[in-house]
Amino acid sequence: MSRTRTPVVAGWFIGDGDGFRLLGTRCSACASVFFPREDAHCRNPACPGGDLKEVPLSRRGRVWSYTDSRYRPPSPYVTDPELPWEPYTLIAVELAAEGLVVLGQAVPGVTVGDLAVGMEVEVVPGVLHEDAETVWTTWQWRPTRGR
Amino acid sequence: MTEDVAVLGVGLHPWGKRGRSFVEYGAAAARAALADAELDWRDIRSIVGADTVRGGYPGYVAGATFAKALGWQGARVTSVYAACASGAQAIGAARAQILAGLAETVLVVGADAAPKGFFRPAGGDRPDDPDWLRFRVLGATNPTYFGLYARRRMALHGDTPEDFAQVKVKNSAMGALNPHARYRKRVTAQEVAASAVVADPLRLLDICATSDGGAALVLSSMEFARRHCVAEPVRIRAVSTVTPRYPNTVLDLPDIATDSAVAAEPAAEPFRASIATAAYEEAGIGPEDLSLAEVYDLSTALELQWYEDLGLCAEGEGAKLLREGATSPGGRIPVNASGGLASFGEAVPAQAIAQVCELTWQLRGFAGERQIADARVGVSANQGLFGHGSAVIAVR
Numbered sequence: 001m002s003r004t005r006t007p008v009v010a011g012w013f014i015g016d017g018d019g020f021r022l023l024g025t026r027c028s029a030c031a032s033v034f035f036p037r038e039d040a041h042c043r044n045p046a047c048p049g050g051d052l053k054e055v056p057l058s059r060r061g062r063v064w065s066y067t068d069s070r071y072r073p074p075s076p077y078v079t080d081p082e083l084p085w086e087p088y089t090l091i092a093v094e095l096a097a098e099g100l101v102v103l104g105q106a107v108p109g110v111t112v113g114d115l116a117v118g119m120e121v122e123v124v125p126g127v128l129h130e131d132a133e134t135v136w137t138t139w140q141w142r143p144t145r146g147r
Numbered sequence: 148m149t150e151d152v153a154v155l156g157v158g159l160h161p162w163g164k165r166g167r168s169f170v171e172y173g174a175a176a177a178r179a180a181l182a183d184a185e186l187d188w189r190d191i192r193s194i195v196g197a198d199t200v201r202g203g204y205p206g207y208v209a210g211a212t213f214a215k216a217l218g219w220q221g222a223r224v225t226s227v228y229a230a231c232a233s234g235a236q237a238i239g240a241a242r243a244q245i246l247a248g249l250a251e252t253v254l255v256v257g258a259d260a261a262p263k264g265f266f267r268p269a270g271g272d273r274p275d276d277p278d279w280l281r282f283r284v285l286g287a288t289n290p291t292y293f294g295l296y297a298r299r300r301m302a303l304h305g306d307t308p309e310d311f312a313q314v315k316v317k318n319s320a321m322g323a324l325n326p327h328a329r330y331r332k333r334v335t336a337q338e339v340a341a342s343a344v345v346a347d348p349l350r351l352l353d354i355c356a357t358s359d360g361g362a363a364l365v366l367s368s369m370e371f372a373r374r375h376c377v378a379e380p381v382r383i384r385a386v387s388t389v390t391p392r393y394p395n396t397v398l399d400l401p402d403i404a405t406d407s408a409v410a411a412e413p414a415a416e417p418f419r420a421s422i423a424t425a426a427y428e429e430a431g432i433g434p435e436d437l438s439l440a441e442v443y444d445l446s447t448a449l450e451l452q453w454y455e456d457l458g459l460c461a462e463g464e465g466a467k468l469l470r471e472g473a474t475s476p477g478g479r480i481p482v483n484a485s486g487g488l489a490s491f492g493e494a495v496p497a498q499a500i501a502q503v504c505e506l507t508w509q510l511r512g513f514a515g516e517r518q519i520a521d522a523r524v525g526v527s528a529n530q531g532l533f534g535h536g537s538a539v540i541a542v543r
């Protein structure tokens with residue numbers, strides 16, 4: 001039986017492989033970009049408020065900072081308490097064209113020792129966790145070096 | 148400049164992990180503050196409670212909860228919530244009532260009973276709550292944000308894990324002298340380095356614990372203080388509770404992304420620095436006038452960040468200021484003479500009030516073994532989730 005692939009949050013990302021992108025919204029009046037998406041009203045106080053249109057964010061950015069999670073995070077993060085905890089890396093990435101920083105998990109296997117502030121990374125599709133019926137999908141950051 | 152309000156009484160319930168109700172801690176702190184002020188609770192005309200989200204309904208209506216615990220006596224009641232800045236907003240609300248002439252004396256109380264381990268969001272599925280989302284989608288605990296900030300400082304300013312450890316060494320030495328602190332043991336740099344990594348590059352002893360605790364203040368008008376025969380009370384001269392300015396380009400808790408700077412130029416001053424600036428402007432003083440500072444050292448690295456945001460040194464020079472000993476007792480501007488969050492752990496709604504209690508003891512010259520000589524002007528500073536922060540300036 002094949003399980004459904006479901007985004008952990010609806011409307012935050014789209015596509016597969018090289019076509020994978022984070023989705024934000026852009027204000028038609030002031031060009032501000034919002035991630036997570038803002039669909040009701042532009043939050044720039046100097047802006048009269050324009051239409052908010054969905055836009056894919058840049059695929060590549062540079063590491064603003066990084067850390068890791070050596071201890072099991074509490075719920076609602078989903079983990080299997082039966083299994084030993086495997087630390088994962090978190091990367092905050094600066095997207096130049098959008099002028100913002102987006103936090104995400106690194107692809108499995110990337111440790112803090114592999115990273116440096118300023119390094120180029122790209123967004124790729126990843127799996128957050130799986131249960132009997134569902135594969136919960138998310139975005140992850142992967143260093144581009146050597147690719 | 149606004150008028151001063153007087154600090155007539157201060158009180159703390161010792162920090163720790165005791166498994167009792169936050170109401171008990173808050174009421175004990177309140178009674179201590181009333182005794183310190185030599186005032187009867189029945190003569191207090193207003194009470195302001197700093198809420199906790201961990202005590203069920205009574206936590207959301209903390210002002211009334213404490214008023215009931217002390218015995219209903221008809222006082223005006225206010226309850227405020229502003230994450231880690233809740234205590235400072237409670238002070239701000241009390242001060243506004245006094246300056247507006249609505250109350251001559253106000254009791255301010257905050258207390259918390261913290262769970263074991265990481266702070267976690269409230270239960271249930273709430274995909275529109277950023278605090279729920281950061282745990283659900285990223286597992287991003289508070290320490291992981293502190294780790295991001297610490298690593299960024301290392302990359303930008305050349306701070307080292309050894310610098311961070313020295314903050315803990317300094318603060319634990321002061322905490323050892325503070326009877327209200329939870330951790331009263333001096334910690335060495337070797338002990339910090341030997342503790343487990345929680346969120347690289349930060350280790351267990353770099354990160355503040357969550358604690359139980361209660362803090363209270365009795366504030367009054369200057370006119371009431373004179374009538375009450377307190378000639379030279381410690382005075383609160385500024386309470387800053389400003390919000391960030393769009394676009395906020397620092398990744399603040401609990402956000403998954405910053406604002407976009409593509410359409411609007413970021414303010415010259417980042418959020419934390421703007422909190423301090425607003426307090427300095429309100430008090431009509433500058434960082435050069437300070438005798439001491441109590442800052443929110445949620446992590447050791449964050450204390451260094453506060454040095455810069457308070458203008459105690461230039462950007463990037465926090466570690467240098469620490470290494471020179473300027474922020475140690477006897478230095479130019481001692482920071483966290485109380486022992487800081489490193490020695491207390493965080494009891495969220497009580498913490499910003501406890502900071503002002505410490506400033507008051509220092510400014511009165513009653514801080515015992517941890518007394519900073521000739522303290523005249525003190526500042527407290529903190530930052531919390533959802534765009535909250537505070538700075539309070541107290542003088543004598």
Ligand SMILES: [Zn+2]
Binds near residue numbers: 043044049050
């Ligand atoms: Zn706009």
